[in-house]
Amino acid sequence: MASPPEPGPYMPDLPAVPAWLNKGDNAWQLVAATFVGLQSMPGLVVLYGSIVKKKWAVNSAFMALYAYASTLIVWVLVGFRMAFGERMLPFWAKAGPALTQDFLVRRAVFPATAHYGRGGVLETPRTEPYYAQASLVLFEFEFAAITLVLLAGSLLGRMNIRAWMAFTPLWLLFSYTVGAFSLWGGGFLYQWGVIDYSGGYVIHLSSGIAGFTAAYWVGPRLKSDRERFSPNNILLMIAGGGLLWLGWAGFNGGAPYAPNITASVAVLNTNVSAATSLLTWTCLDVIFFGKPSVIGAVQGMMTGLVCITPGAGLVHTWSAMLMGAFAGSVPWFTMMILHKKSSLLMKVDDTLAVFHTHAVAGVLGGVLTGLLATPELCALDSPVPGERGVFYGGGVAQMGKQLGGALFVTVWNLVVTSAILLCIGLFIPLRMPDDQLMIGDDAAHGEEAYALWGDGEKFDVTRPDTTRTGSASGGAAREDTVAQRLTSMGARGVTIQL
Numbered sequence: 001m002a003s004p005p006e007p008g009p010y011m012p013d014l015p016a017v018p019a020w021l022n023k024g025d026n027a028w029q030l031v032a033a034t035f036v037g038l039q040s041m042p043g044l045v046v047l048y049g050s051i052v053k054k055k056w057a058v059n060s061a062f063m064a065l066y067a068y069a070s071t072l073i074v075w076v077l078v079g080f081r082m083a084f085g086e087r088m089l090p091f092w093a094k095a096g097p098a099l100t101q102d103f104l105v106r107r108a109v110f111p112a113t114a115h116y117g118r119g120g121v122l123e124t125p126r127t128e129p130y131y132a133q134a135s136l137v138l139f140e141f142e143f144a145a146i147t148l149v150l151l152a153g154s155l156l157g158r159m160n161i162r163a164w165m166a167f168t169p170l171w172l173l174f175s176y177t178v179g180a181f182s183l184w185g186g187g188f189l190y191q192w193g194v195i196d197y198s199g200g201y202v203i204h205l206s207s208g209i210a211g212f213t214a215a216y217w218v219g220p221r222l223k224s225d226r227e228r229f230s231p232n233n234i235l236l237m238i239a240g241g242g243l244l245w246l247g248w249a250g251f252n253g254g255a256p257y258a259p260n261i262t263a264s265v266a267v268l269n270t271n272v273s274a275a276t277s278l279l280t281w282t283c284l285d286v287i288f289f290g291k292p293s294v295i296g297a298v299q300g301m302m303t304g305l306v307c308i309t310p311g312a313g314l315v316h317t318w319s320a321m322l323m324g325a326f327a328g329s330v331p332w333f334t335m336m337i338l339h340k341k342s343s344l345l346m347k348v349d350d351t352l353a354v355f356h357t358h359a360v361a362g363v364l365g366g367v368l369t370g371l372l373a374t375p376e377l378c379a380l381d382s383p384v385p386g387e388r389g390v391f392y393g394g395g396v397a398q399m400g401k402q403l404g405g406a407l408f409v410t411v412w413n414l415v416v417t418s419a420i421l422l423c424i425g426l427f428i429p430l431r432m433p434d435d436q437l438m439i440g441d442d443a444a445h446g447e448e449a450y451a452l453w454g455d456g457e458k459f460d461v462t463r464p465d466t467t468r469t470g471s472a473s474g475g476a477a478r479e480d481t482v483a484q485r486l487t488s489m490g491a492r493g494v495t496i497q498l
Contacts, residue, residue, distance in 0.1 A: 020130060025258050025259065026130070028263075029129070032249075032251075033135070033139040033141075033142050033254065035246070035247045035249055035253075035254070036139070037145075038243055038246075039244050039248070040146045042240070044244065045061045045064045046061075047237055047240025047298075048152070048153065048156060048240075049449065050231055050233040050234070050235075050237040050240060051237045052351075053225065054450060055439065055440030056156060056157045058441040058445055058447050058449050059156075059444045062161070063152045063156065066168065067145065067149050067152055067168050068145045068149060071141065071172055072145065074172050075137070075145075076097065076141075077097055077098075078096065079144065079172055079173060079177055080098045082173065082177040083144070083177040083185050084111075084181065085185070086111045091188060092181055093112065093177075093185055098137045103133060104133050105134065107133070108135065109128045109133070110126055110127040110128075111126060112126070113190065113383060114126040114186070115385075124385065127383075129257040130258065136257075143180075143199060143202075143203060147202075147203045147206060148168050148207075150204070150211070151211045151354070152164070153351060157225055158218065158225075158349075158431055158432055163421075163428045163429065167214075167420060171416075171417065171420055175210060176202075179409055179413075180202050182408070183201055183202050189404075190383065193387055193398070194401045194402060195366070195370065195378075196366065197252070197266070197312055198251060198255035199255075199310075201366055201405055204358040205358070205409050205410065205413075206409055207354060208357070209359050209410050209413040209417075210413040211355065211358075212355040213413065213421075214417055215348050216347075217421040221437065229351075232449070248270050251270075251309070252266040252267060252308070253266055253267040260380070262314075265317075265377065267312075269308055269317055269319075270312050273312075273321070273324035274308070275324065276304060276320075276321050276324025277324040278297050278301040278304060278328065279328070282297050282300060288336070300327075302357050303360075304328060306361035306365060307326065307327035307361045309362070310365040310368075310369040311365065313380075314369060314373040315377070316374060323364075326368060330361075331360045334356050334360050339353075363406050366402045367403070370389055370394070370399045370401070373387070373392070374388065374392055
C-alpha cells in the first residue's frame with residue numbers, strides 16, 4: 001500500500017517548494033541574514049553601549065537600536081525596491097512596497113542587473129537567486145541597517161535623539177538606496193564594472209563619509225568629554241566586537257546570494273584579513289606607545305574586516321593577508337599621526353573615528369581589490385566579463401573605475417547628508433544643549449545604564465553616619481559606623497566612584 005504524500009512544507013514541489021527554489025541556497029541566505037543582523041543586534045548595540053562614557057551608555061545603545069528598527073519599516077515600505085528594483089535613473093530604482101504575498105513569494109530577482117555589451121548584446125543575464133524574494137528583502141535589509149548603525153558611531157555623546165529619529169529614514173531613502181542601486185542593483189557603476197563585492201563602498205565608505213559630515217554639522221561633544229571619553233566596560237566592548245567579527249561570515253559569505261565556492265573563499269579571506277589587521281595594529285601600538293591597546297585591537301580588527309569586504313570573494317588568501325596588513329597600518333597612520341596634524345580632522349568630532357575605520361579602510365579595500373582581484377574568481381561572481389585586477393592584466397582602467405566609484409559615493413554622501421541635516425536643523429536642534437550634555441542619559445531618556453550609583457556620586461567612608469543593626473535571633477541591636485560595615489565586607493578605606 002502506497003504511503004500518503006508528505007504534508008505542507010515537506011512537499012517536493014508546489015506550493016511550498018517551487019521548482020526554482022533551492023532549499024540549501026534559501027537556508028544559507030536566511031542564516032547569512034541572521035549573522036549580519038547579529039552584528040547590529042546585539043553586536044554594535046553592546047559595543048556602543050560599553051565603549052562610551054557611563055553617562056552615554058543608554059543613549060549610544062539606543063541610537064543603534066532605533067536605527068535598526070526604523071530602517072526595517074522604511075525598507076519594506078519603499079526602500080528595498082528603490083535599491084534593487086526596476087531602473088528609474090542611472091543611480092536609482094523605482095520605489096514600491098515589499099509587503100504583499102504576490103511580491104514576496106515569487107522568485108528573487110534583480111531586475112536591472114542584466115549586462116549588455118557592445119551592440120546591445122546580452123553578456124550576462126540578470127541575477128535571479130534560487131529562493132523567494134522575501135529572503136532577499138531580509139538579507140538586504142540587514143546591510144542597510146548596519147550602515148546606519150555604523151554611521152551613528154560618529155555622533156555618539158551629543159546628538160539630539162529626536163534629530164537622529166528624523167535623520168535615519170531620510171538618509172536611508174536619499175543616500176543608501178542610491179549607493180546600493182548604483183553599485184549592486186544594476187545602476188551605472190555596476191554596469192561600468194566597479195568592483196564592490198560586499199559593501200566596501202556601499203556600506204563602509206558611505207557610512208564613514210556621512211558620519212564625518214554629520215559630525216561636522218551636529219557639532220562637537222563637551223570639551224571634557226572630548227578630552228576624556230573612557231569606555232565604561234572594556235570586556236563588553238570586546239564581546240560586541242567579537243559578535244561583529246563572527247557576524248562578518250554572513251556579511252561576506254552571503255554576498256554571492258548562494259553557498260558556492262565564492263562564499264567559501266570570502267569567509268576564509270574575511271577572517272584572515274581581520275586577524276592580520278588586528279595583529280598589525282597591535283604591534284604598531286607596542287612599537288610607538290610601549291603597550292598594546294585593547295581599544296586599538298578592536299579598531300584594527302574592524303579595519304581588517306572593512307578592507308577585505310570589497311574583494312573578499314575575489315582575491316587569493318595571501319592577498320587577504322596583505323590587505324589585512326595594509327588595513328592595520330594605513331588607518332592606524334591616518335588616525336594616530338595624520339589626524340593630529342590636520343586642522344579639519346581635529347575640528348570635526350568623529351566620536352568613534354568612523355572616518356578612519358570605515359571611510360579610509362573602505363577606499364583602501366576598493367583600491368587593493370582593483371589591484372589584486374583574480375580573473376578566475378571574478379568570472380564566478382562579476383557581471384562584467386573579463387574583469388580582473390591591475391596585477392592580473394586589468395590595466396589602469398580598472399583602477400580608474402575603482403577611484404571613480406569611490407568619488408561618486410563620497411560626493412553624494414557629502415551633499416545629501418548635509419542637505420538632510422540642514423533641513424532637520426530648521427525644525428529640531430541637531431545637538432543637545434550643554435546643560436543636558438553634562439548629564440547625558442538621564443537628560444536624554446530619563447534612564448541610566450547603571451542605577452546603583454549616579455554619575456559622580458561617591459561612597460564616602462569618612463561620613464560619621466551610623467546604622468542600627470540587630471541580630472536575627474532578636475538580640476540587642478548595635479550601632480555600626482560606615483567604616484565598620486565596610487570592614488566587615490572586606491573593604492577598608494575605599495572610595496567608589498563610577
